[in-house]
Amino acid sequence: MADDLQTITGHRGLVMEEPLIFEQDAPGRTAVDLPEPPDVADRLGSAVREGPIGLPGLSEPQVIRHYLRLSQKNFSIDAGMYPLGSCTMKHNPRINEKLARLPGLAGIHPLQPQSTVQGAFELMAVTAEWLTTLTGMAGVAMSPAAGAHGELTGLMTIRAALEAAGNARKRVLVPESAHGTNPASAHMCGYSVESIPADERGRVDLAAFKENLTDDVAAIMITNPNTCGLFENEIIQIAEAAHAVGAYVYCDGANFNAIVGRVRPGDLGIDCMHLNLHKTFSTPHGGGGPGAGPVVLSEALMPFAPLPYVIREGEGFRLVEHAEDGDGAPYGRMKGFHGQFGVFVRALAYMMSMGADGLRQASSDAVLNANYLLARLSDLLTLPFPGPCMHEVLFDDHFLHGTGVTTLDFAKAMIDEGFHPMTMYFPLVVHGALLMEPTETESKETLDQFIMTIRSLAERARDGEVDHFKQAPRLTPWRRLDETTAARSPVLRWRPDLPQAAE
Ligand SMILES: Cc1ncc(COP(=O)(O)O)c(C=O)c1O
Missing domain, CATH: 3.40.640.10 (Type I PLP-dependent aspartate aminotransferase-like (Major domain))
Structure with a gap:
C-alpha cells in the first residue's frame, strides 16, 4: 500500500483523522491553573452558575496538537504552491x-x-x-x-x-x-x-x-x-x-x-x-x-x-x-x-515596504512566472489563445481528449503531488479550462517542480493511466467530496471505527 501511494514529488500529506476536541475530553484535565476568583458571588448575583459548564478537559500540548493538526488538513499558501488562477494566492509577508x-x-x-x-x-x-x-x-x-x-x-x-x-x-x-x-x-x-x-x-x-x-x-x-x-x-x-x-x-x-x-x-x-x-x-x-x-x-x-x-x-x-x-x-x-x-x-x-520600484518588480515577476509556465508547458498542454500572457496562463482540455481523463480528474491528481490545483472550468470561453496563476512569490525551483509534475501527469494521462486520475486524491483526509460514497483516505488508520475507503 505504501509504495502504491508513493507520488512523483514524494508528498504524502497529513491524513490522520482528527477527533473532535470534545472526543479528546479527559474530565478534570486542564491547560490553565487559575486562582479562585474572590467574592464573585456578590458580583454575579443570580447569574452565578453552579454546575459544570461542559468545556472539554485537555492539557496544553493536546490543545496545541489538536489545532496544529487541524490547520494542516487544509492546503495553504504557507504549505505550498497554490496556482489558483484569478485568485492571486501569493505569499503574505509577515x-x-x-x-x-x-x-x-x-x-x-x-x-x-x-x-x-x-x-x-x-x-x-x-x-x-x-x-x-x-x-x-x-x-x-x-x-x-x-x-x-x-x-x-x-x-x-x-x-x-x-x-x-x-x-x-x-x-x-x-x-x-x-x-x-x-x-x-x-x-x-x-x-x-x-x-x-x-x-x-x-x-x-x-x-x-x-x-x-x-x-x-x-x-x-x-x-x-x-x-x-x-x-x-x-x-x-x-x-x-x-x-x-x-x-x-x-x-x-x-x-x-x-x-x-x-x-x-x-x-x-x-x-x-x-x-x-x-x-x-x-x-x-x-x-x-x-x-x-x-x-x-x-x-x-x-x-x-x-x-x-x-x-x-x-x-x-x-x-x-x-x-x-x-x-x-x-x-x-x-x-x-x-x-x-x-x-x-x-x-x-x-x-510601503515594497516601494514603487518593488511593486513594479512584483508585477513584472508575476507576468514572467506565468510566461515561464506557458513556455515550458505549451508543447504538451493546449493553449486556446496564443501567448504571451499576463499574470496567469490559460490552457484548455484538448490535450486530454481521448484519454478518458477530465480537467477535474487532472486537478484532483495534482493534490496528491503536493500542489493546490489551478482554477478549473473557468473562464467559460474555453472548454475544460485550466487557469494557472503562479504569482511572483514562487521561486524558479518551485516552478520547475510544478512543471515537472504537470508534464508527468499529462504524460500519464496520454499513456492511458486513467485509473490513477479517477482515484485521486488518495492522500487527503477526505477523497472526492462530490462522490456518492463516503470514501475516506486508505491511510486513515487512527479511527478504524469510521467508514474506510472501499479499495
Ligand atoms: C477578476 C476578478 N474580479 C472579481 C473578483 C471578486 O472578488 P472578491 O472575491 O473579493 O469578491 C475576483 C476574485 O478573485 C476576480 O479575480
Missing part, C-alpha cells in the same frame, strides 16, 4: 501581520471619538493616496469589503451619476472574458446584462461591442487583464467608443497585480475600478476573507461616492459620515463603519 496587530491599530473601536483615532484616519488617507497614485484616478471609495462588493459600489456610483444627469440607462455590457461576478453585480444593481463575445484572440470582440453600444448603455464592465490572462489591448478604443455615447467604463481591477507600476488605468480612459487589496496588495484571503475592494473613481464620479470618507482638515483628519457634512453621497453607505481597517493596514504595509 511584516504586514505584525503591523496589523500593533495594539494601537488592532485595539481601536470604530465608535471612538474622532479626535482619538487621528492616526487611523491618516493611515486610511495615506492608503487612499497610494491607490489613487498607482491607478491615476481622482479619488477612492475605501469602504467596500471585497471585489464583488466594489463592483456593486462602482455601478451604484455610475447609476447615481447618470440619474443626476437625468439620464438613467438600462443596459450594462459585459464581455465573455470578464469575471463572473461582473454580470451578477450589474444584475443586482438592476441593469439588464448583455454579453459581448470574445474574439479569436481571447479579447473583447471590438466590432460586436460597437454593434451593441447604443445610448441606453450605462456602462461596459471590462476585466483587464481579462480572465484568459490577456491584456485587453484595445481598451483605449473601447473607452473612447463608450464615452462617445455617454456610457461609463467600469474596469474590474482585481487583476491589477499584473500591471501595477506599469500602467495607470486612469490613463486608459477608465472611469471606475475596484481593486482587490487581498490579491494585489498581499493580504491573506481565501476561505471567506477578510478582503477589501476599494473603488477608484474619476473626477466626474467622485461626487457620487458612498459614505463615509476621510478628508484632511487643518492639521488633522475628519471622517465625513453624513451626506449633509460633505458633498454628494446620494446613496449613503455600502457597509457599516469605515471599511476593512485591518486589511488597509496590511495593504499599506505591503505597499
